[in-house]
Every structure is written in structure tokens, then in C-alpha cells.
Amino acid sequence: MNAIADMPSSASAANLADAASTAAPLIDVHDLRKRFGDVEVLRGVDLQIARSEVVCIIGPSGSGKSTLLRCLAALETYDHGEVRIEGELLGYSERNGKRVRASHGEINRVRRNVGMVFQQFNLWPHMSALENVMEALLRVRRLPRDEARRRANAMLETVGLAHKGDAYPARLSGGQQQRVAIARALAMEPHIMLFDEPTSALDPELVGEVLQVMKQLARDGMTMAVVTHEMGFAAQVADKVVFIDQGRIAVQGKPRDVFHDAAQPRLRQFLQNYFDRNAFWTRGADDAQPL
Ligand SMILES: Nc1ncnc2c1ncn2[C@@H]1O[C@H](COP(=O)(O)OP(=O)(O)OP(=O)(O)O)[C@@H](O)[C@H]1O
Numbered sequence: 001m002n003a004i005a006d007m008p009s010s011a012s013a014a015n016l017a018d019a020a021s022t023a024a025p026l027i028d029v030h031d032l033r034k035r036f037g038d039v040e041v042l043r044g045v046d047l048q049i050a051r052s053e054v055v056c057i058i059g060p061s062g063s064g065k066s067t068l069l070r071c072l073a074a075l076e077t078y079d080h081g082e083v084r085i086e087g088e089l090l091g092y093s094e095r096n097g098k099r100v101r102a103s104h105g106e107i108n109r110v111r112r113n114v115g116m117v118f119q120q121f122n123l124w125p126h127m128s129a130l131e132n133v134m135e136a137l138l139r140v141r142r143l144p145r146d147e148a149r150r151r152a153n154a155m156l157e158t159v160g161l162a163h164k165g166d167a168y169p170a171r172l173s174g175g176q177q178q179r180v181a182i183a184r185a186l187a188m189e190p191h192i193m194l195f196d197e198p199t200s201a202l203d204p205e206l207v208g209e210v211l212q213v214m215k216q217l218a219r220d221g222m223t224m225a226v227v228t229h230e231m232g233f234a235a236q237v238a239d240k241v242v243f244i245d246q247g248r249i250a251v252q253g254k255p256r257d258v259f260h261d262a263a264q265p266r267l268r269q270f271l272q273n274y275f276d277r278n279a280f281w282t283r284g285a286d287d288a289q290p291l
Pocket residue numbers: 036041059060061062063064065066067068
């Protein structure tokens with residue numbers, strides 16, 4: 001066998017390199033640890049998120065779900081381990097084999113393709129929906145105003161709010177405000193979207209419209225990590241469900257395996273609590289009884 005003849009041409013070598021980077025996880029978290037004072041809140045989290053994968057993160061209050069997402073968006077520093085985004089180390093750089101805090105500019109560069117949507121929509125009250133979406137395009141991306149407006153309008157259309165561009169947040173429902181917040185994140189053309197309980201501040205009848213937008217994003221191939229209590233959404237949309245308990249990933253797997261077959265006692269208890277809370281109809285011995 002001729003090793004030289006078997007070597008890929010430089011063009012196909014580039015293709016192979018591309019294919020390898022596409023196959024590598026978009027997010028790669030290794031032994032992530034984070035403490036607040038004496039309390040270790042993340043206690044060694046390993047998580048990979050592939051391109052176009054939808055990962056739903058569930059777990060009890062205080063288990064570290066938001067802290068994990070915030071570490072992925074560099075909104076929180078971490079003490080130990082690695083967060084890699086598209087192969088690049090977030091938050092630190094390596095100099096002479098030593099790890100040092102990365103500069104703000106460097107952190108922003110590595111996280112530029114990470115979008116985040118929060119429980120509280122955090123829209124500017126003095127700006128219209130359109131202006132809210134345009135803001136980062138003008139200030140961070142430094143797009144010309146016309147182009148920012150065009151892109152912001154397109155994003156509002158994506159979330160079904162093309163007709164609300166001129167409306168101020170106070171005149172929008174919670175569901176509409178959250179969809180504007182999603183449009184604002186999408187306008188930055190992220191490679192991954194992080195959602196931290198995006199529907200839990202909403203009245204129940206408004207939850208569906210936001211989940212609908214998120215389902216469409218998933219269908220369009222967006223990579224997503226979603227902290228949620230919407231188990232139906234997780235069951236339908238997630239490629240992988242991750243159960244975090246006391247700062248560790250206790251269980252992860254396909255929705256069916258996590259929701260139906262998991263034997264892990266803390267997960268069973270968590271799901272049982274959820275189903276008990278959400279059960280409003282029970283069948284009595286002789287008749288169906290509303291609770
Ligand atoms: N900035 C902070 N300073 C001190 N402690 C914090 C801080 N942020 C979070 N914590 C603590 O870290 C733990 C994990 O919090 P986190 O918000 O990540 O939990 P969570 O799983 O998102 O909970 P929830 O479901 O209630 O949103 C909690 O005990 C919380 O009190």
C-alpha cells in the first residue's frame with residue numbers, strides 16, 4: 001500500500017477537517033465544578049451536545065440547572081473542568097501549560113455563537129419590539145441601521161410577530177414578550193440556543209405559543225439546551241433528557257428511557273412529584289372524580 005497515494009489531496013483534507021469539526025460536539029463540558037462560597041453547586045458535570053441536538057435539562061429546584069446554563073454562556077465563571085464551545089475553551093486560555101482567565105474580548109469571541117433566553121424576558125421597556133431585536137445588532141454586531149431593521153423584521157416574522165414590531169413590551173402579552181426575546185437571540189445567528197425555563201413565568205394559556213416557536217426551531221435544526229418543567233415538550237422534542245440532581249447529572253438518555261424506564265430513585269421521585277402535581281383527574285373505585 002502506498003501511503004503517499006492514500007493521503008487525501010489538500011482539498012479533501014480540508015473537507016475531512018470540516019467533517020471532523022462538524023462531528024465534534026458543539027458543546028463539550030468536562031468535569032465542570034462551581035462553588036458559591038462553601039457550597040459546591042456543580043460537582044463534576046460531563047455533557048456533550050451535538051449539532052442540531054435538542055437537550056432538555058430537568059431536575060429539582062436548586063440542583064444547579066441555571067448555573068450550568070449560565071456557565072455555558074459565560075455569565076458565570078467556573079472553578080474547575082472545561083467548557084468547550086465548537087472546540088474552543090470558554091473562560092480561560094492556556095499559556096505555557098498554565099490556565100489563566102481569558103480577557104473579556106476573548107470570552108466574547110468564544111461565546112459569540114451562543115444565544116440565551118431567560119425566564120424573565122428582560123426586554124427594554126422604552127424600546128419597541130423591533131428596537132429590542134435591533135439593539136444588539138447595532139451595538140454589538142455594528143450593522144448598518146437598515147440591515148439591522150431588515151434582519152430584526154425577519155426574526156419577528158420567524159416567531160409570528162411581524163405585526164407587533166412597533167409595540168412596546170407593556171402592550172405585549174408575556175408569551176409575545178418571550179417570543180420577542182427569542183427573536184432577539186436568533187437575530188445574532190447563534191449556533192446554539194440556551195433556554196432557562198422560558199415558559200415558567202407565563203400564564204398557562206400562553207405557554208403553548210412559546211413552545212410552538214421552540215418546536216419549530218428544533219425542526220429547523222437549531223441546537224438547543226432547554227431547562228424546562230414542560231415534560232410533554234421534553235418528551236416530544238428532546239433528543240436527550242438530562243436529569244440533574246445535587247449538582248451532578250444523575251441520569252441522561254432518550255426521553256423514553258428517562259421518563260419510562262429509569263430506575264434511579266431520585267429521578268423516579270422527581271417525576272412522581274411532577275405527575276402528582278399535574279394530575280387533576282383521578283378515577284375512583286366507582287366513578288371518575290375531579291379532584
Ligand atoms: N449567585 C449566587 N450566589 C450564591 N448562591 C447561588 C447563586 N446562584 C445560585 N446559587 C445557589 O446555587 C444552587 C443552584 O442554583 P441554580 O439556580 O443553578 O438552581 P436551579 O436548578 O436552576 O433551581 P430552580 O429550578 O429553582 O431554578 C442553589 O442552592 C442556589 O441557591
